[in-house]
Amino acid sequence: xxxxxLFPTYNKYPVTIVKGKKTTLWDDEGKTYLDFMSGLxxxxxxxxxxxxxxxxxxxxxxxxHVSNLFHTKAQEDFAEKLVEISCADxxxxxxxxxxxxxxxxxxxxxxxxxxxxxxxxxxxxxxxSFHGRTLATLTATGQxxxxxxxxxxxxxxxxARFNDIQSVRNRITQKTAAIMxxxxxxxxxxxxxxxxxxxxxxxxxxxxxxxxxVDEIQTGIGRTGNMFAYEHYGIEPDxxxxxxxxxxxxxxxxxxxxxxxKDAFSAGSHASTFGGSPLPMAAGLATIETLIEDGLFExxxxxxxxxxxxxxxxxxxxxxxxxxxGLGLLIGIEFDEPVAPFIQELHQSGLLVLQxxxxxxxxxxxxxxxxxxxxxxxxxxCHVLSKWKAAQVY
Ligand SMILES: *Cc1c(COP(=O)(O)O)cnc(C)c1O
Numbered sequence: 001x002x003x004x005x006l007f008p009t010y011n012k013y014p015v016t017i018v019k020g021k022k023t024t025l026w027d028d029e030g031k032t033y034l035d036f037m038s039g040l041x042x043x044x045x046x047x048x049x050x051x052x053x054x055x056x057x058x059x060x061x062x063x064x065h066v067s068n069l070f071h072t073k074a075q076e077d078f079a080e081k082l083v084e085i086s087c088a089d090x091x092x093x094x095x096x097x098x099x100x101x102x103x104x105x106x107x108x109x110x111x112x113x114x115x116x117x118x119x120x121x122x123x124x125x126x127x128x129s130f131h132g133r134t135l136a137t138l139t140a141t142g143q144x145x146x147x148x149x150x151x152x153x154x155x156x157x158x159x160a161r162f163n164d165i166q167s168v169r170n171r172i173t174q175k176t177a178a179i180m181x182x183x184x185x186x187x188x189x190x191x192x193x194x195x196x197x198x199x200x201x202x203x204x205x206x207x208x209x210x211x212x213x214v215d216e217i218q219t220g221i222g223r224t225g226n227m228f229a230y231e232h233y234g235i236e237p238d239x240x241x242x243x244x245x246x247x248x249x250x251x252x253x254x255x256x257x258x259x260x261x262k263d264a265f266s267a268g269s270h271a272s273t274f275g276g277s278p279l280p281m282a283a284g285l286a287t288i289e290t291l292i293e294d295g296l297f298e299x300x301x302x303x304x305x306x307x308x309x310x311x312x313x314x315x316x317x318x319x320x321x322x323x324x325x326g327l328g329l330l331i332g333i334e335f336d337e338p339v340a341p342f343i344q345e346l347h348q349s350g351l352l353v354l355q356x357x358x359x360x361x362x363x364x365x366x367x368x369x370x371x372x373x374x375x376x377x378x379x380x381x382c383h384v385l386s387k388w389k390a391a392q393v394y
Pocket of ligand 1: 096098099131132133182186187215216217243
């Protein structure tokens with residue numbers, strides 16, 4: 001590789017990708033890969049999905065950017081669609097997951113401070129959570145590694161234990177404005193929230209007048225077998241945050257909120273130059289329509305269940321595997337040891353997977369992934385595991 005002029009914020013794999021189609025990627029030497037990373041759960045419709053591409057091309061001919069000082073049809077249409085498919089009533093558009101969570105935090109504080117006038121500002125989040133890299137969202141994140149060297153951090157964030165309602169109760173004070181969580185903690189290794197915990201949390205929020213914010217940045221847009229993960233739990237969050245899969249790869253973020261939050265923001269109280277610009281709006285609407293038209297929820301549910309079954313069965317013989325868990329096509333395979341070297345081996349064998357925490361491999365293929373592709377991926381995984389086992393014995 002020649003000299004790079006980028007800040008060294010990423011540990012890049014020694015591969016240059018030049019092309020993608022559906023669940024396959026090509027590198028600059030013509031080698032193909034089975035892509036079970038989907039660009040970090042972004043390409044839920046696979047690479048370069050035809051219907052989305054056509055809608056982006058149409059928009060490209062019409063209008064690129066005018067700012068939020070004007071109405072655009074693309075933005076109004078997409079907001080209407082998001083309200084139609086969710087329990088929310090209002091949408092704020094931005095450009096990334098962290099920005100969507102920032103908007104949620106700001107909205108929760110403004111609601112309590114300007115609408116209810118009770119001065120509340122504290123946000124309870126969870127250990128092992130991940131909410132982004134801006135100063136507020138890395139403070140919300142329940143992991144030390146993202147905070148190192150960034151002091152001082154903003155005030156008003158408290159962490160509770162995931163799946164432990166008593167721990168949440170203990171952290172509620174007169175100042176608690178909102179509780180924010182991922183229903184499946186993706187980045188830290190695919191940890192699922194227990195249904196009884198989520199129901200108790202939702203009840204607790206109603207009882208205490210606390211807003212419930214669900215971070216669906218990774219779990220949303222069909223990833224778990226429903227449009228949103230909250231649907232699995234039978235709850236209705238006050239705020240939902242989205243990004244990653246929302247526009248099939250164009251930068252986008254969105255905060256969705258209930259009607260009662262309408263007056264939390266007034267004109268000028270929050271804004272984004274690029275948020276809601278026509279290209280990602282067109283891509284987003286086409287993404288949602290394609291998901292529904294092509295029945296991708298059902299498909300993700302089925303392929304996900306099939307994969308969990310096969311993985312649990314086929315990985316029994318490998319003592320290094322500690323657990324297999326998942327929801328839809330967000331699957332985690334937990335190892336007894338750090339997985340980083342193992343992931344390199346998988347990449348060399350043509351299977352691209354993502355790390356979760358230090359000990360978990362994440363399978364997050366496109367929602368179009370076929371049974372054959374799933375079989376192939378599991379075959380590669382078992383093959384590399386066998387080599388690994390052999391190397392440790394001798
Ligand atoms: C990726 C992610 C974020 C941050 O999104 P960015 O677009 O990288 O800012 C926040 N929350 C969750 C759950 C995520 O998976």
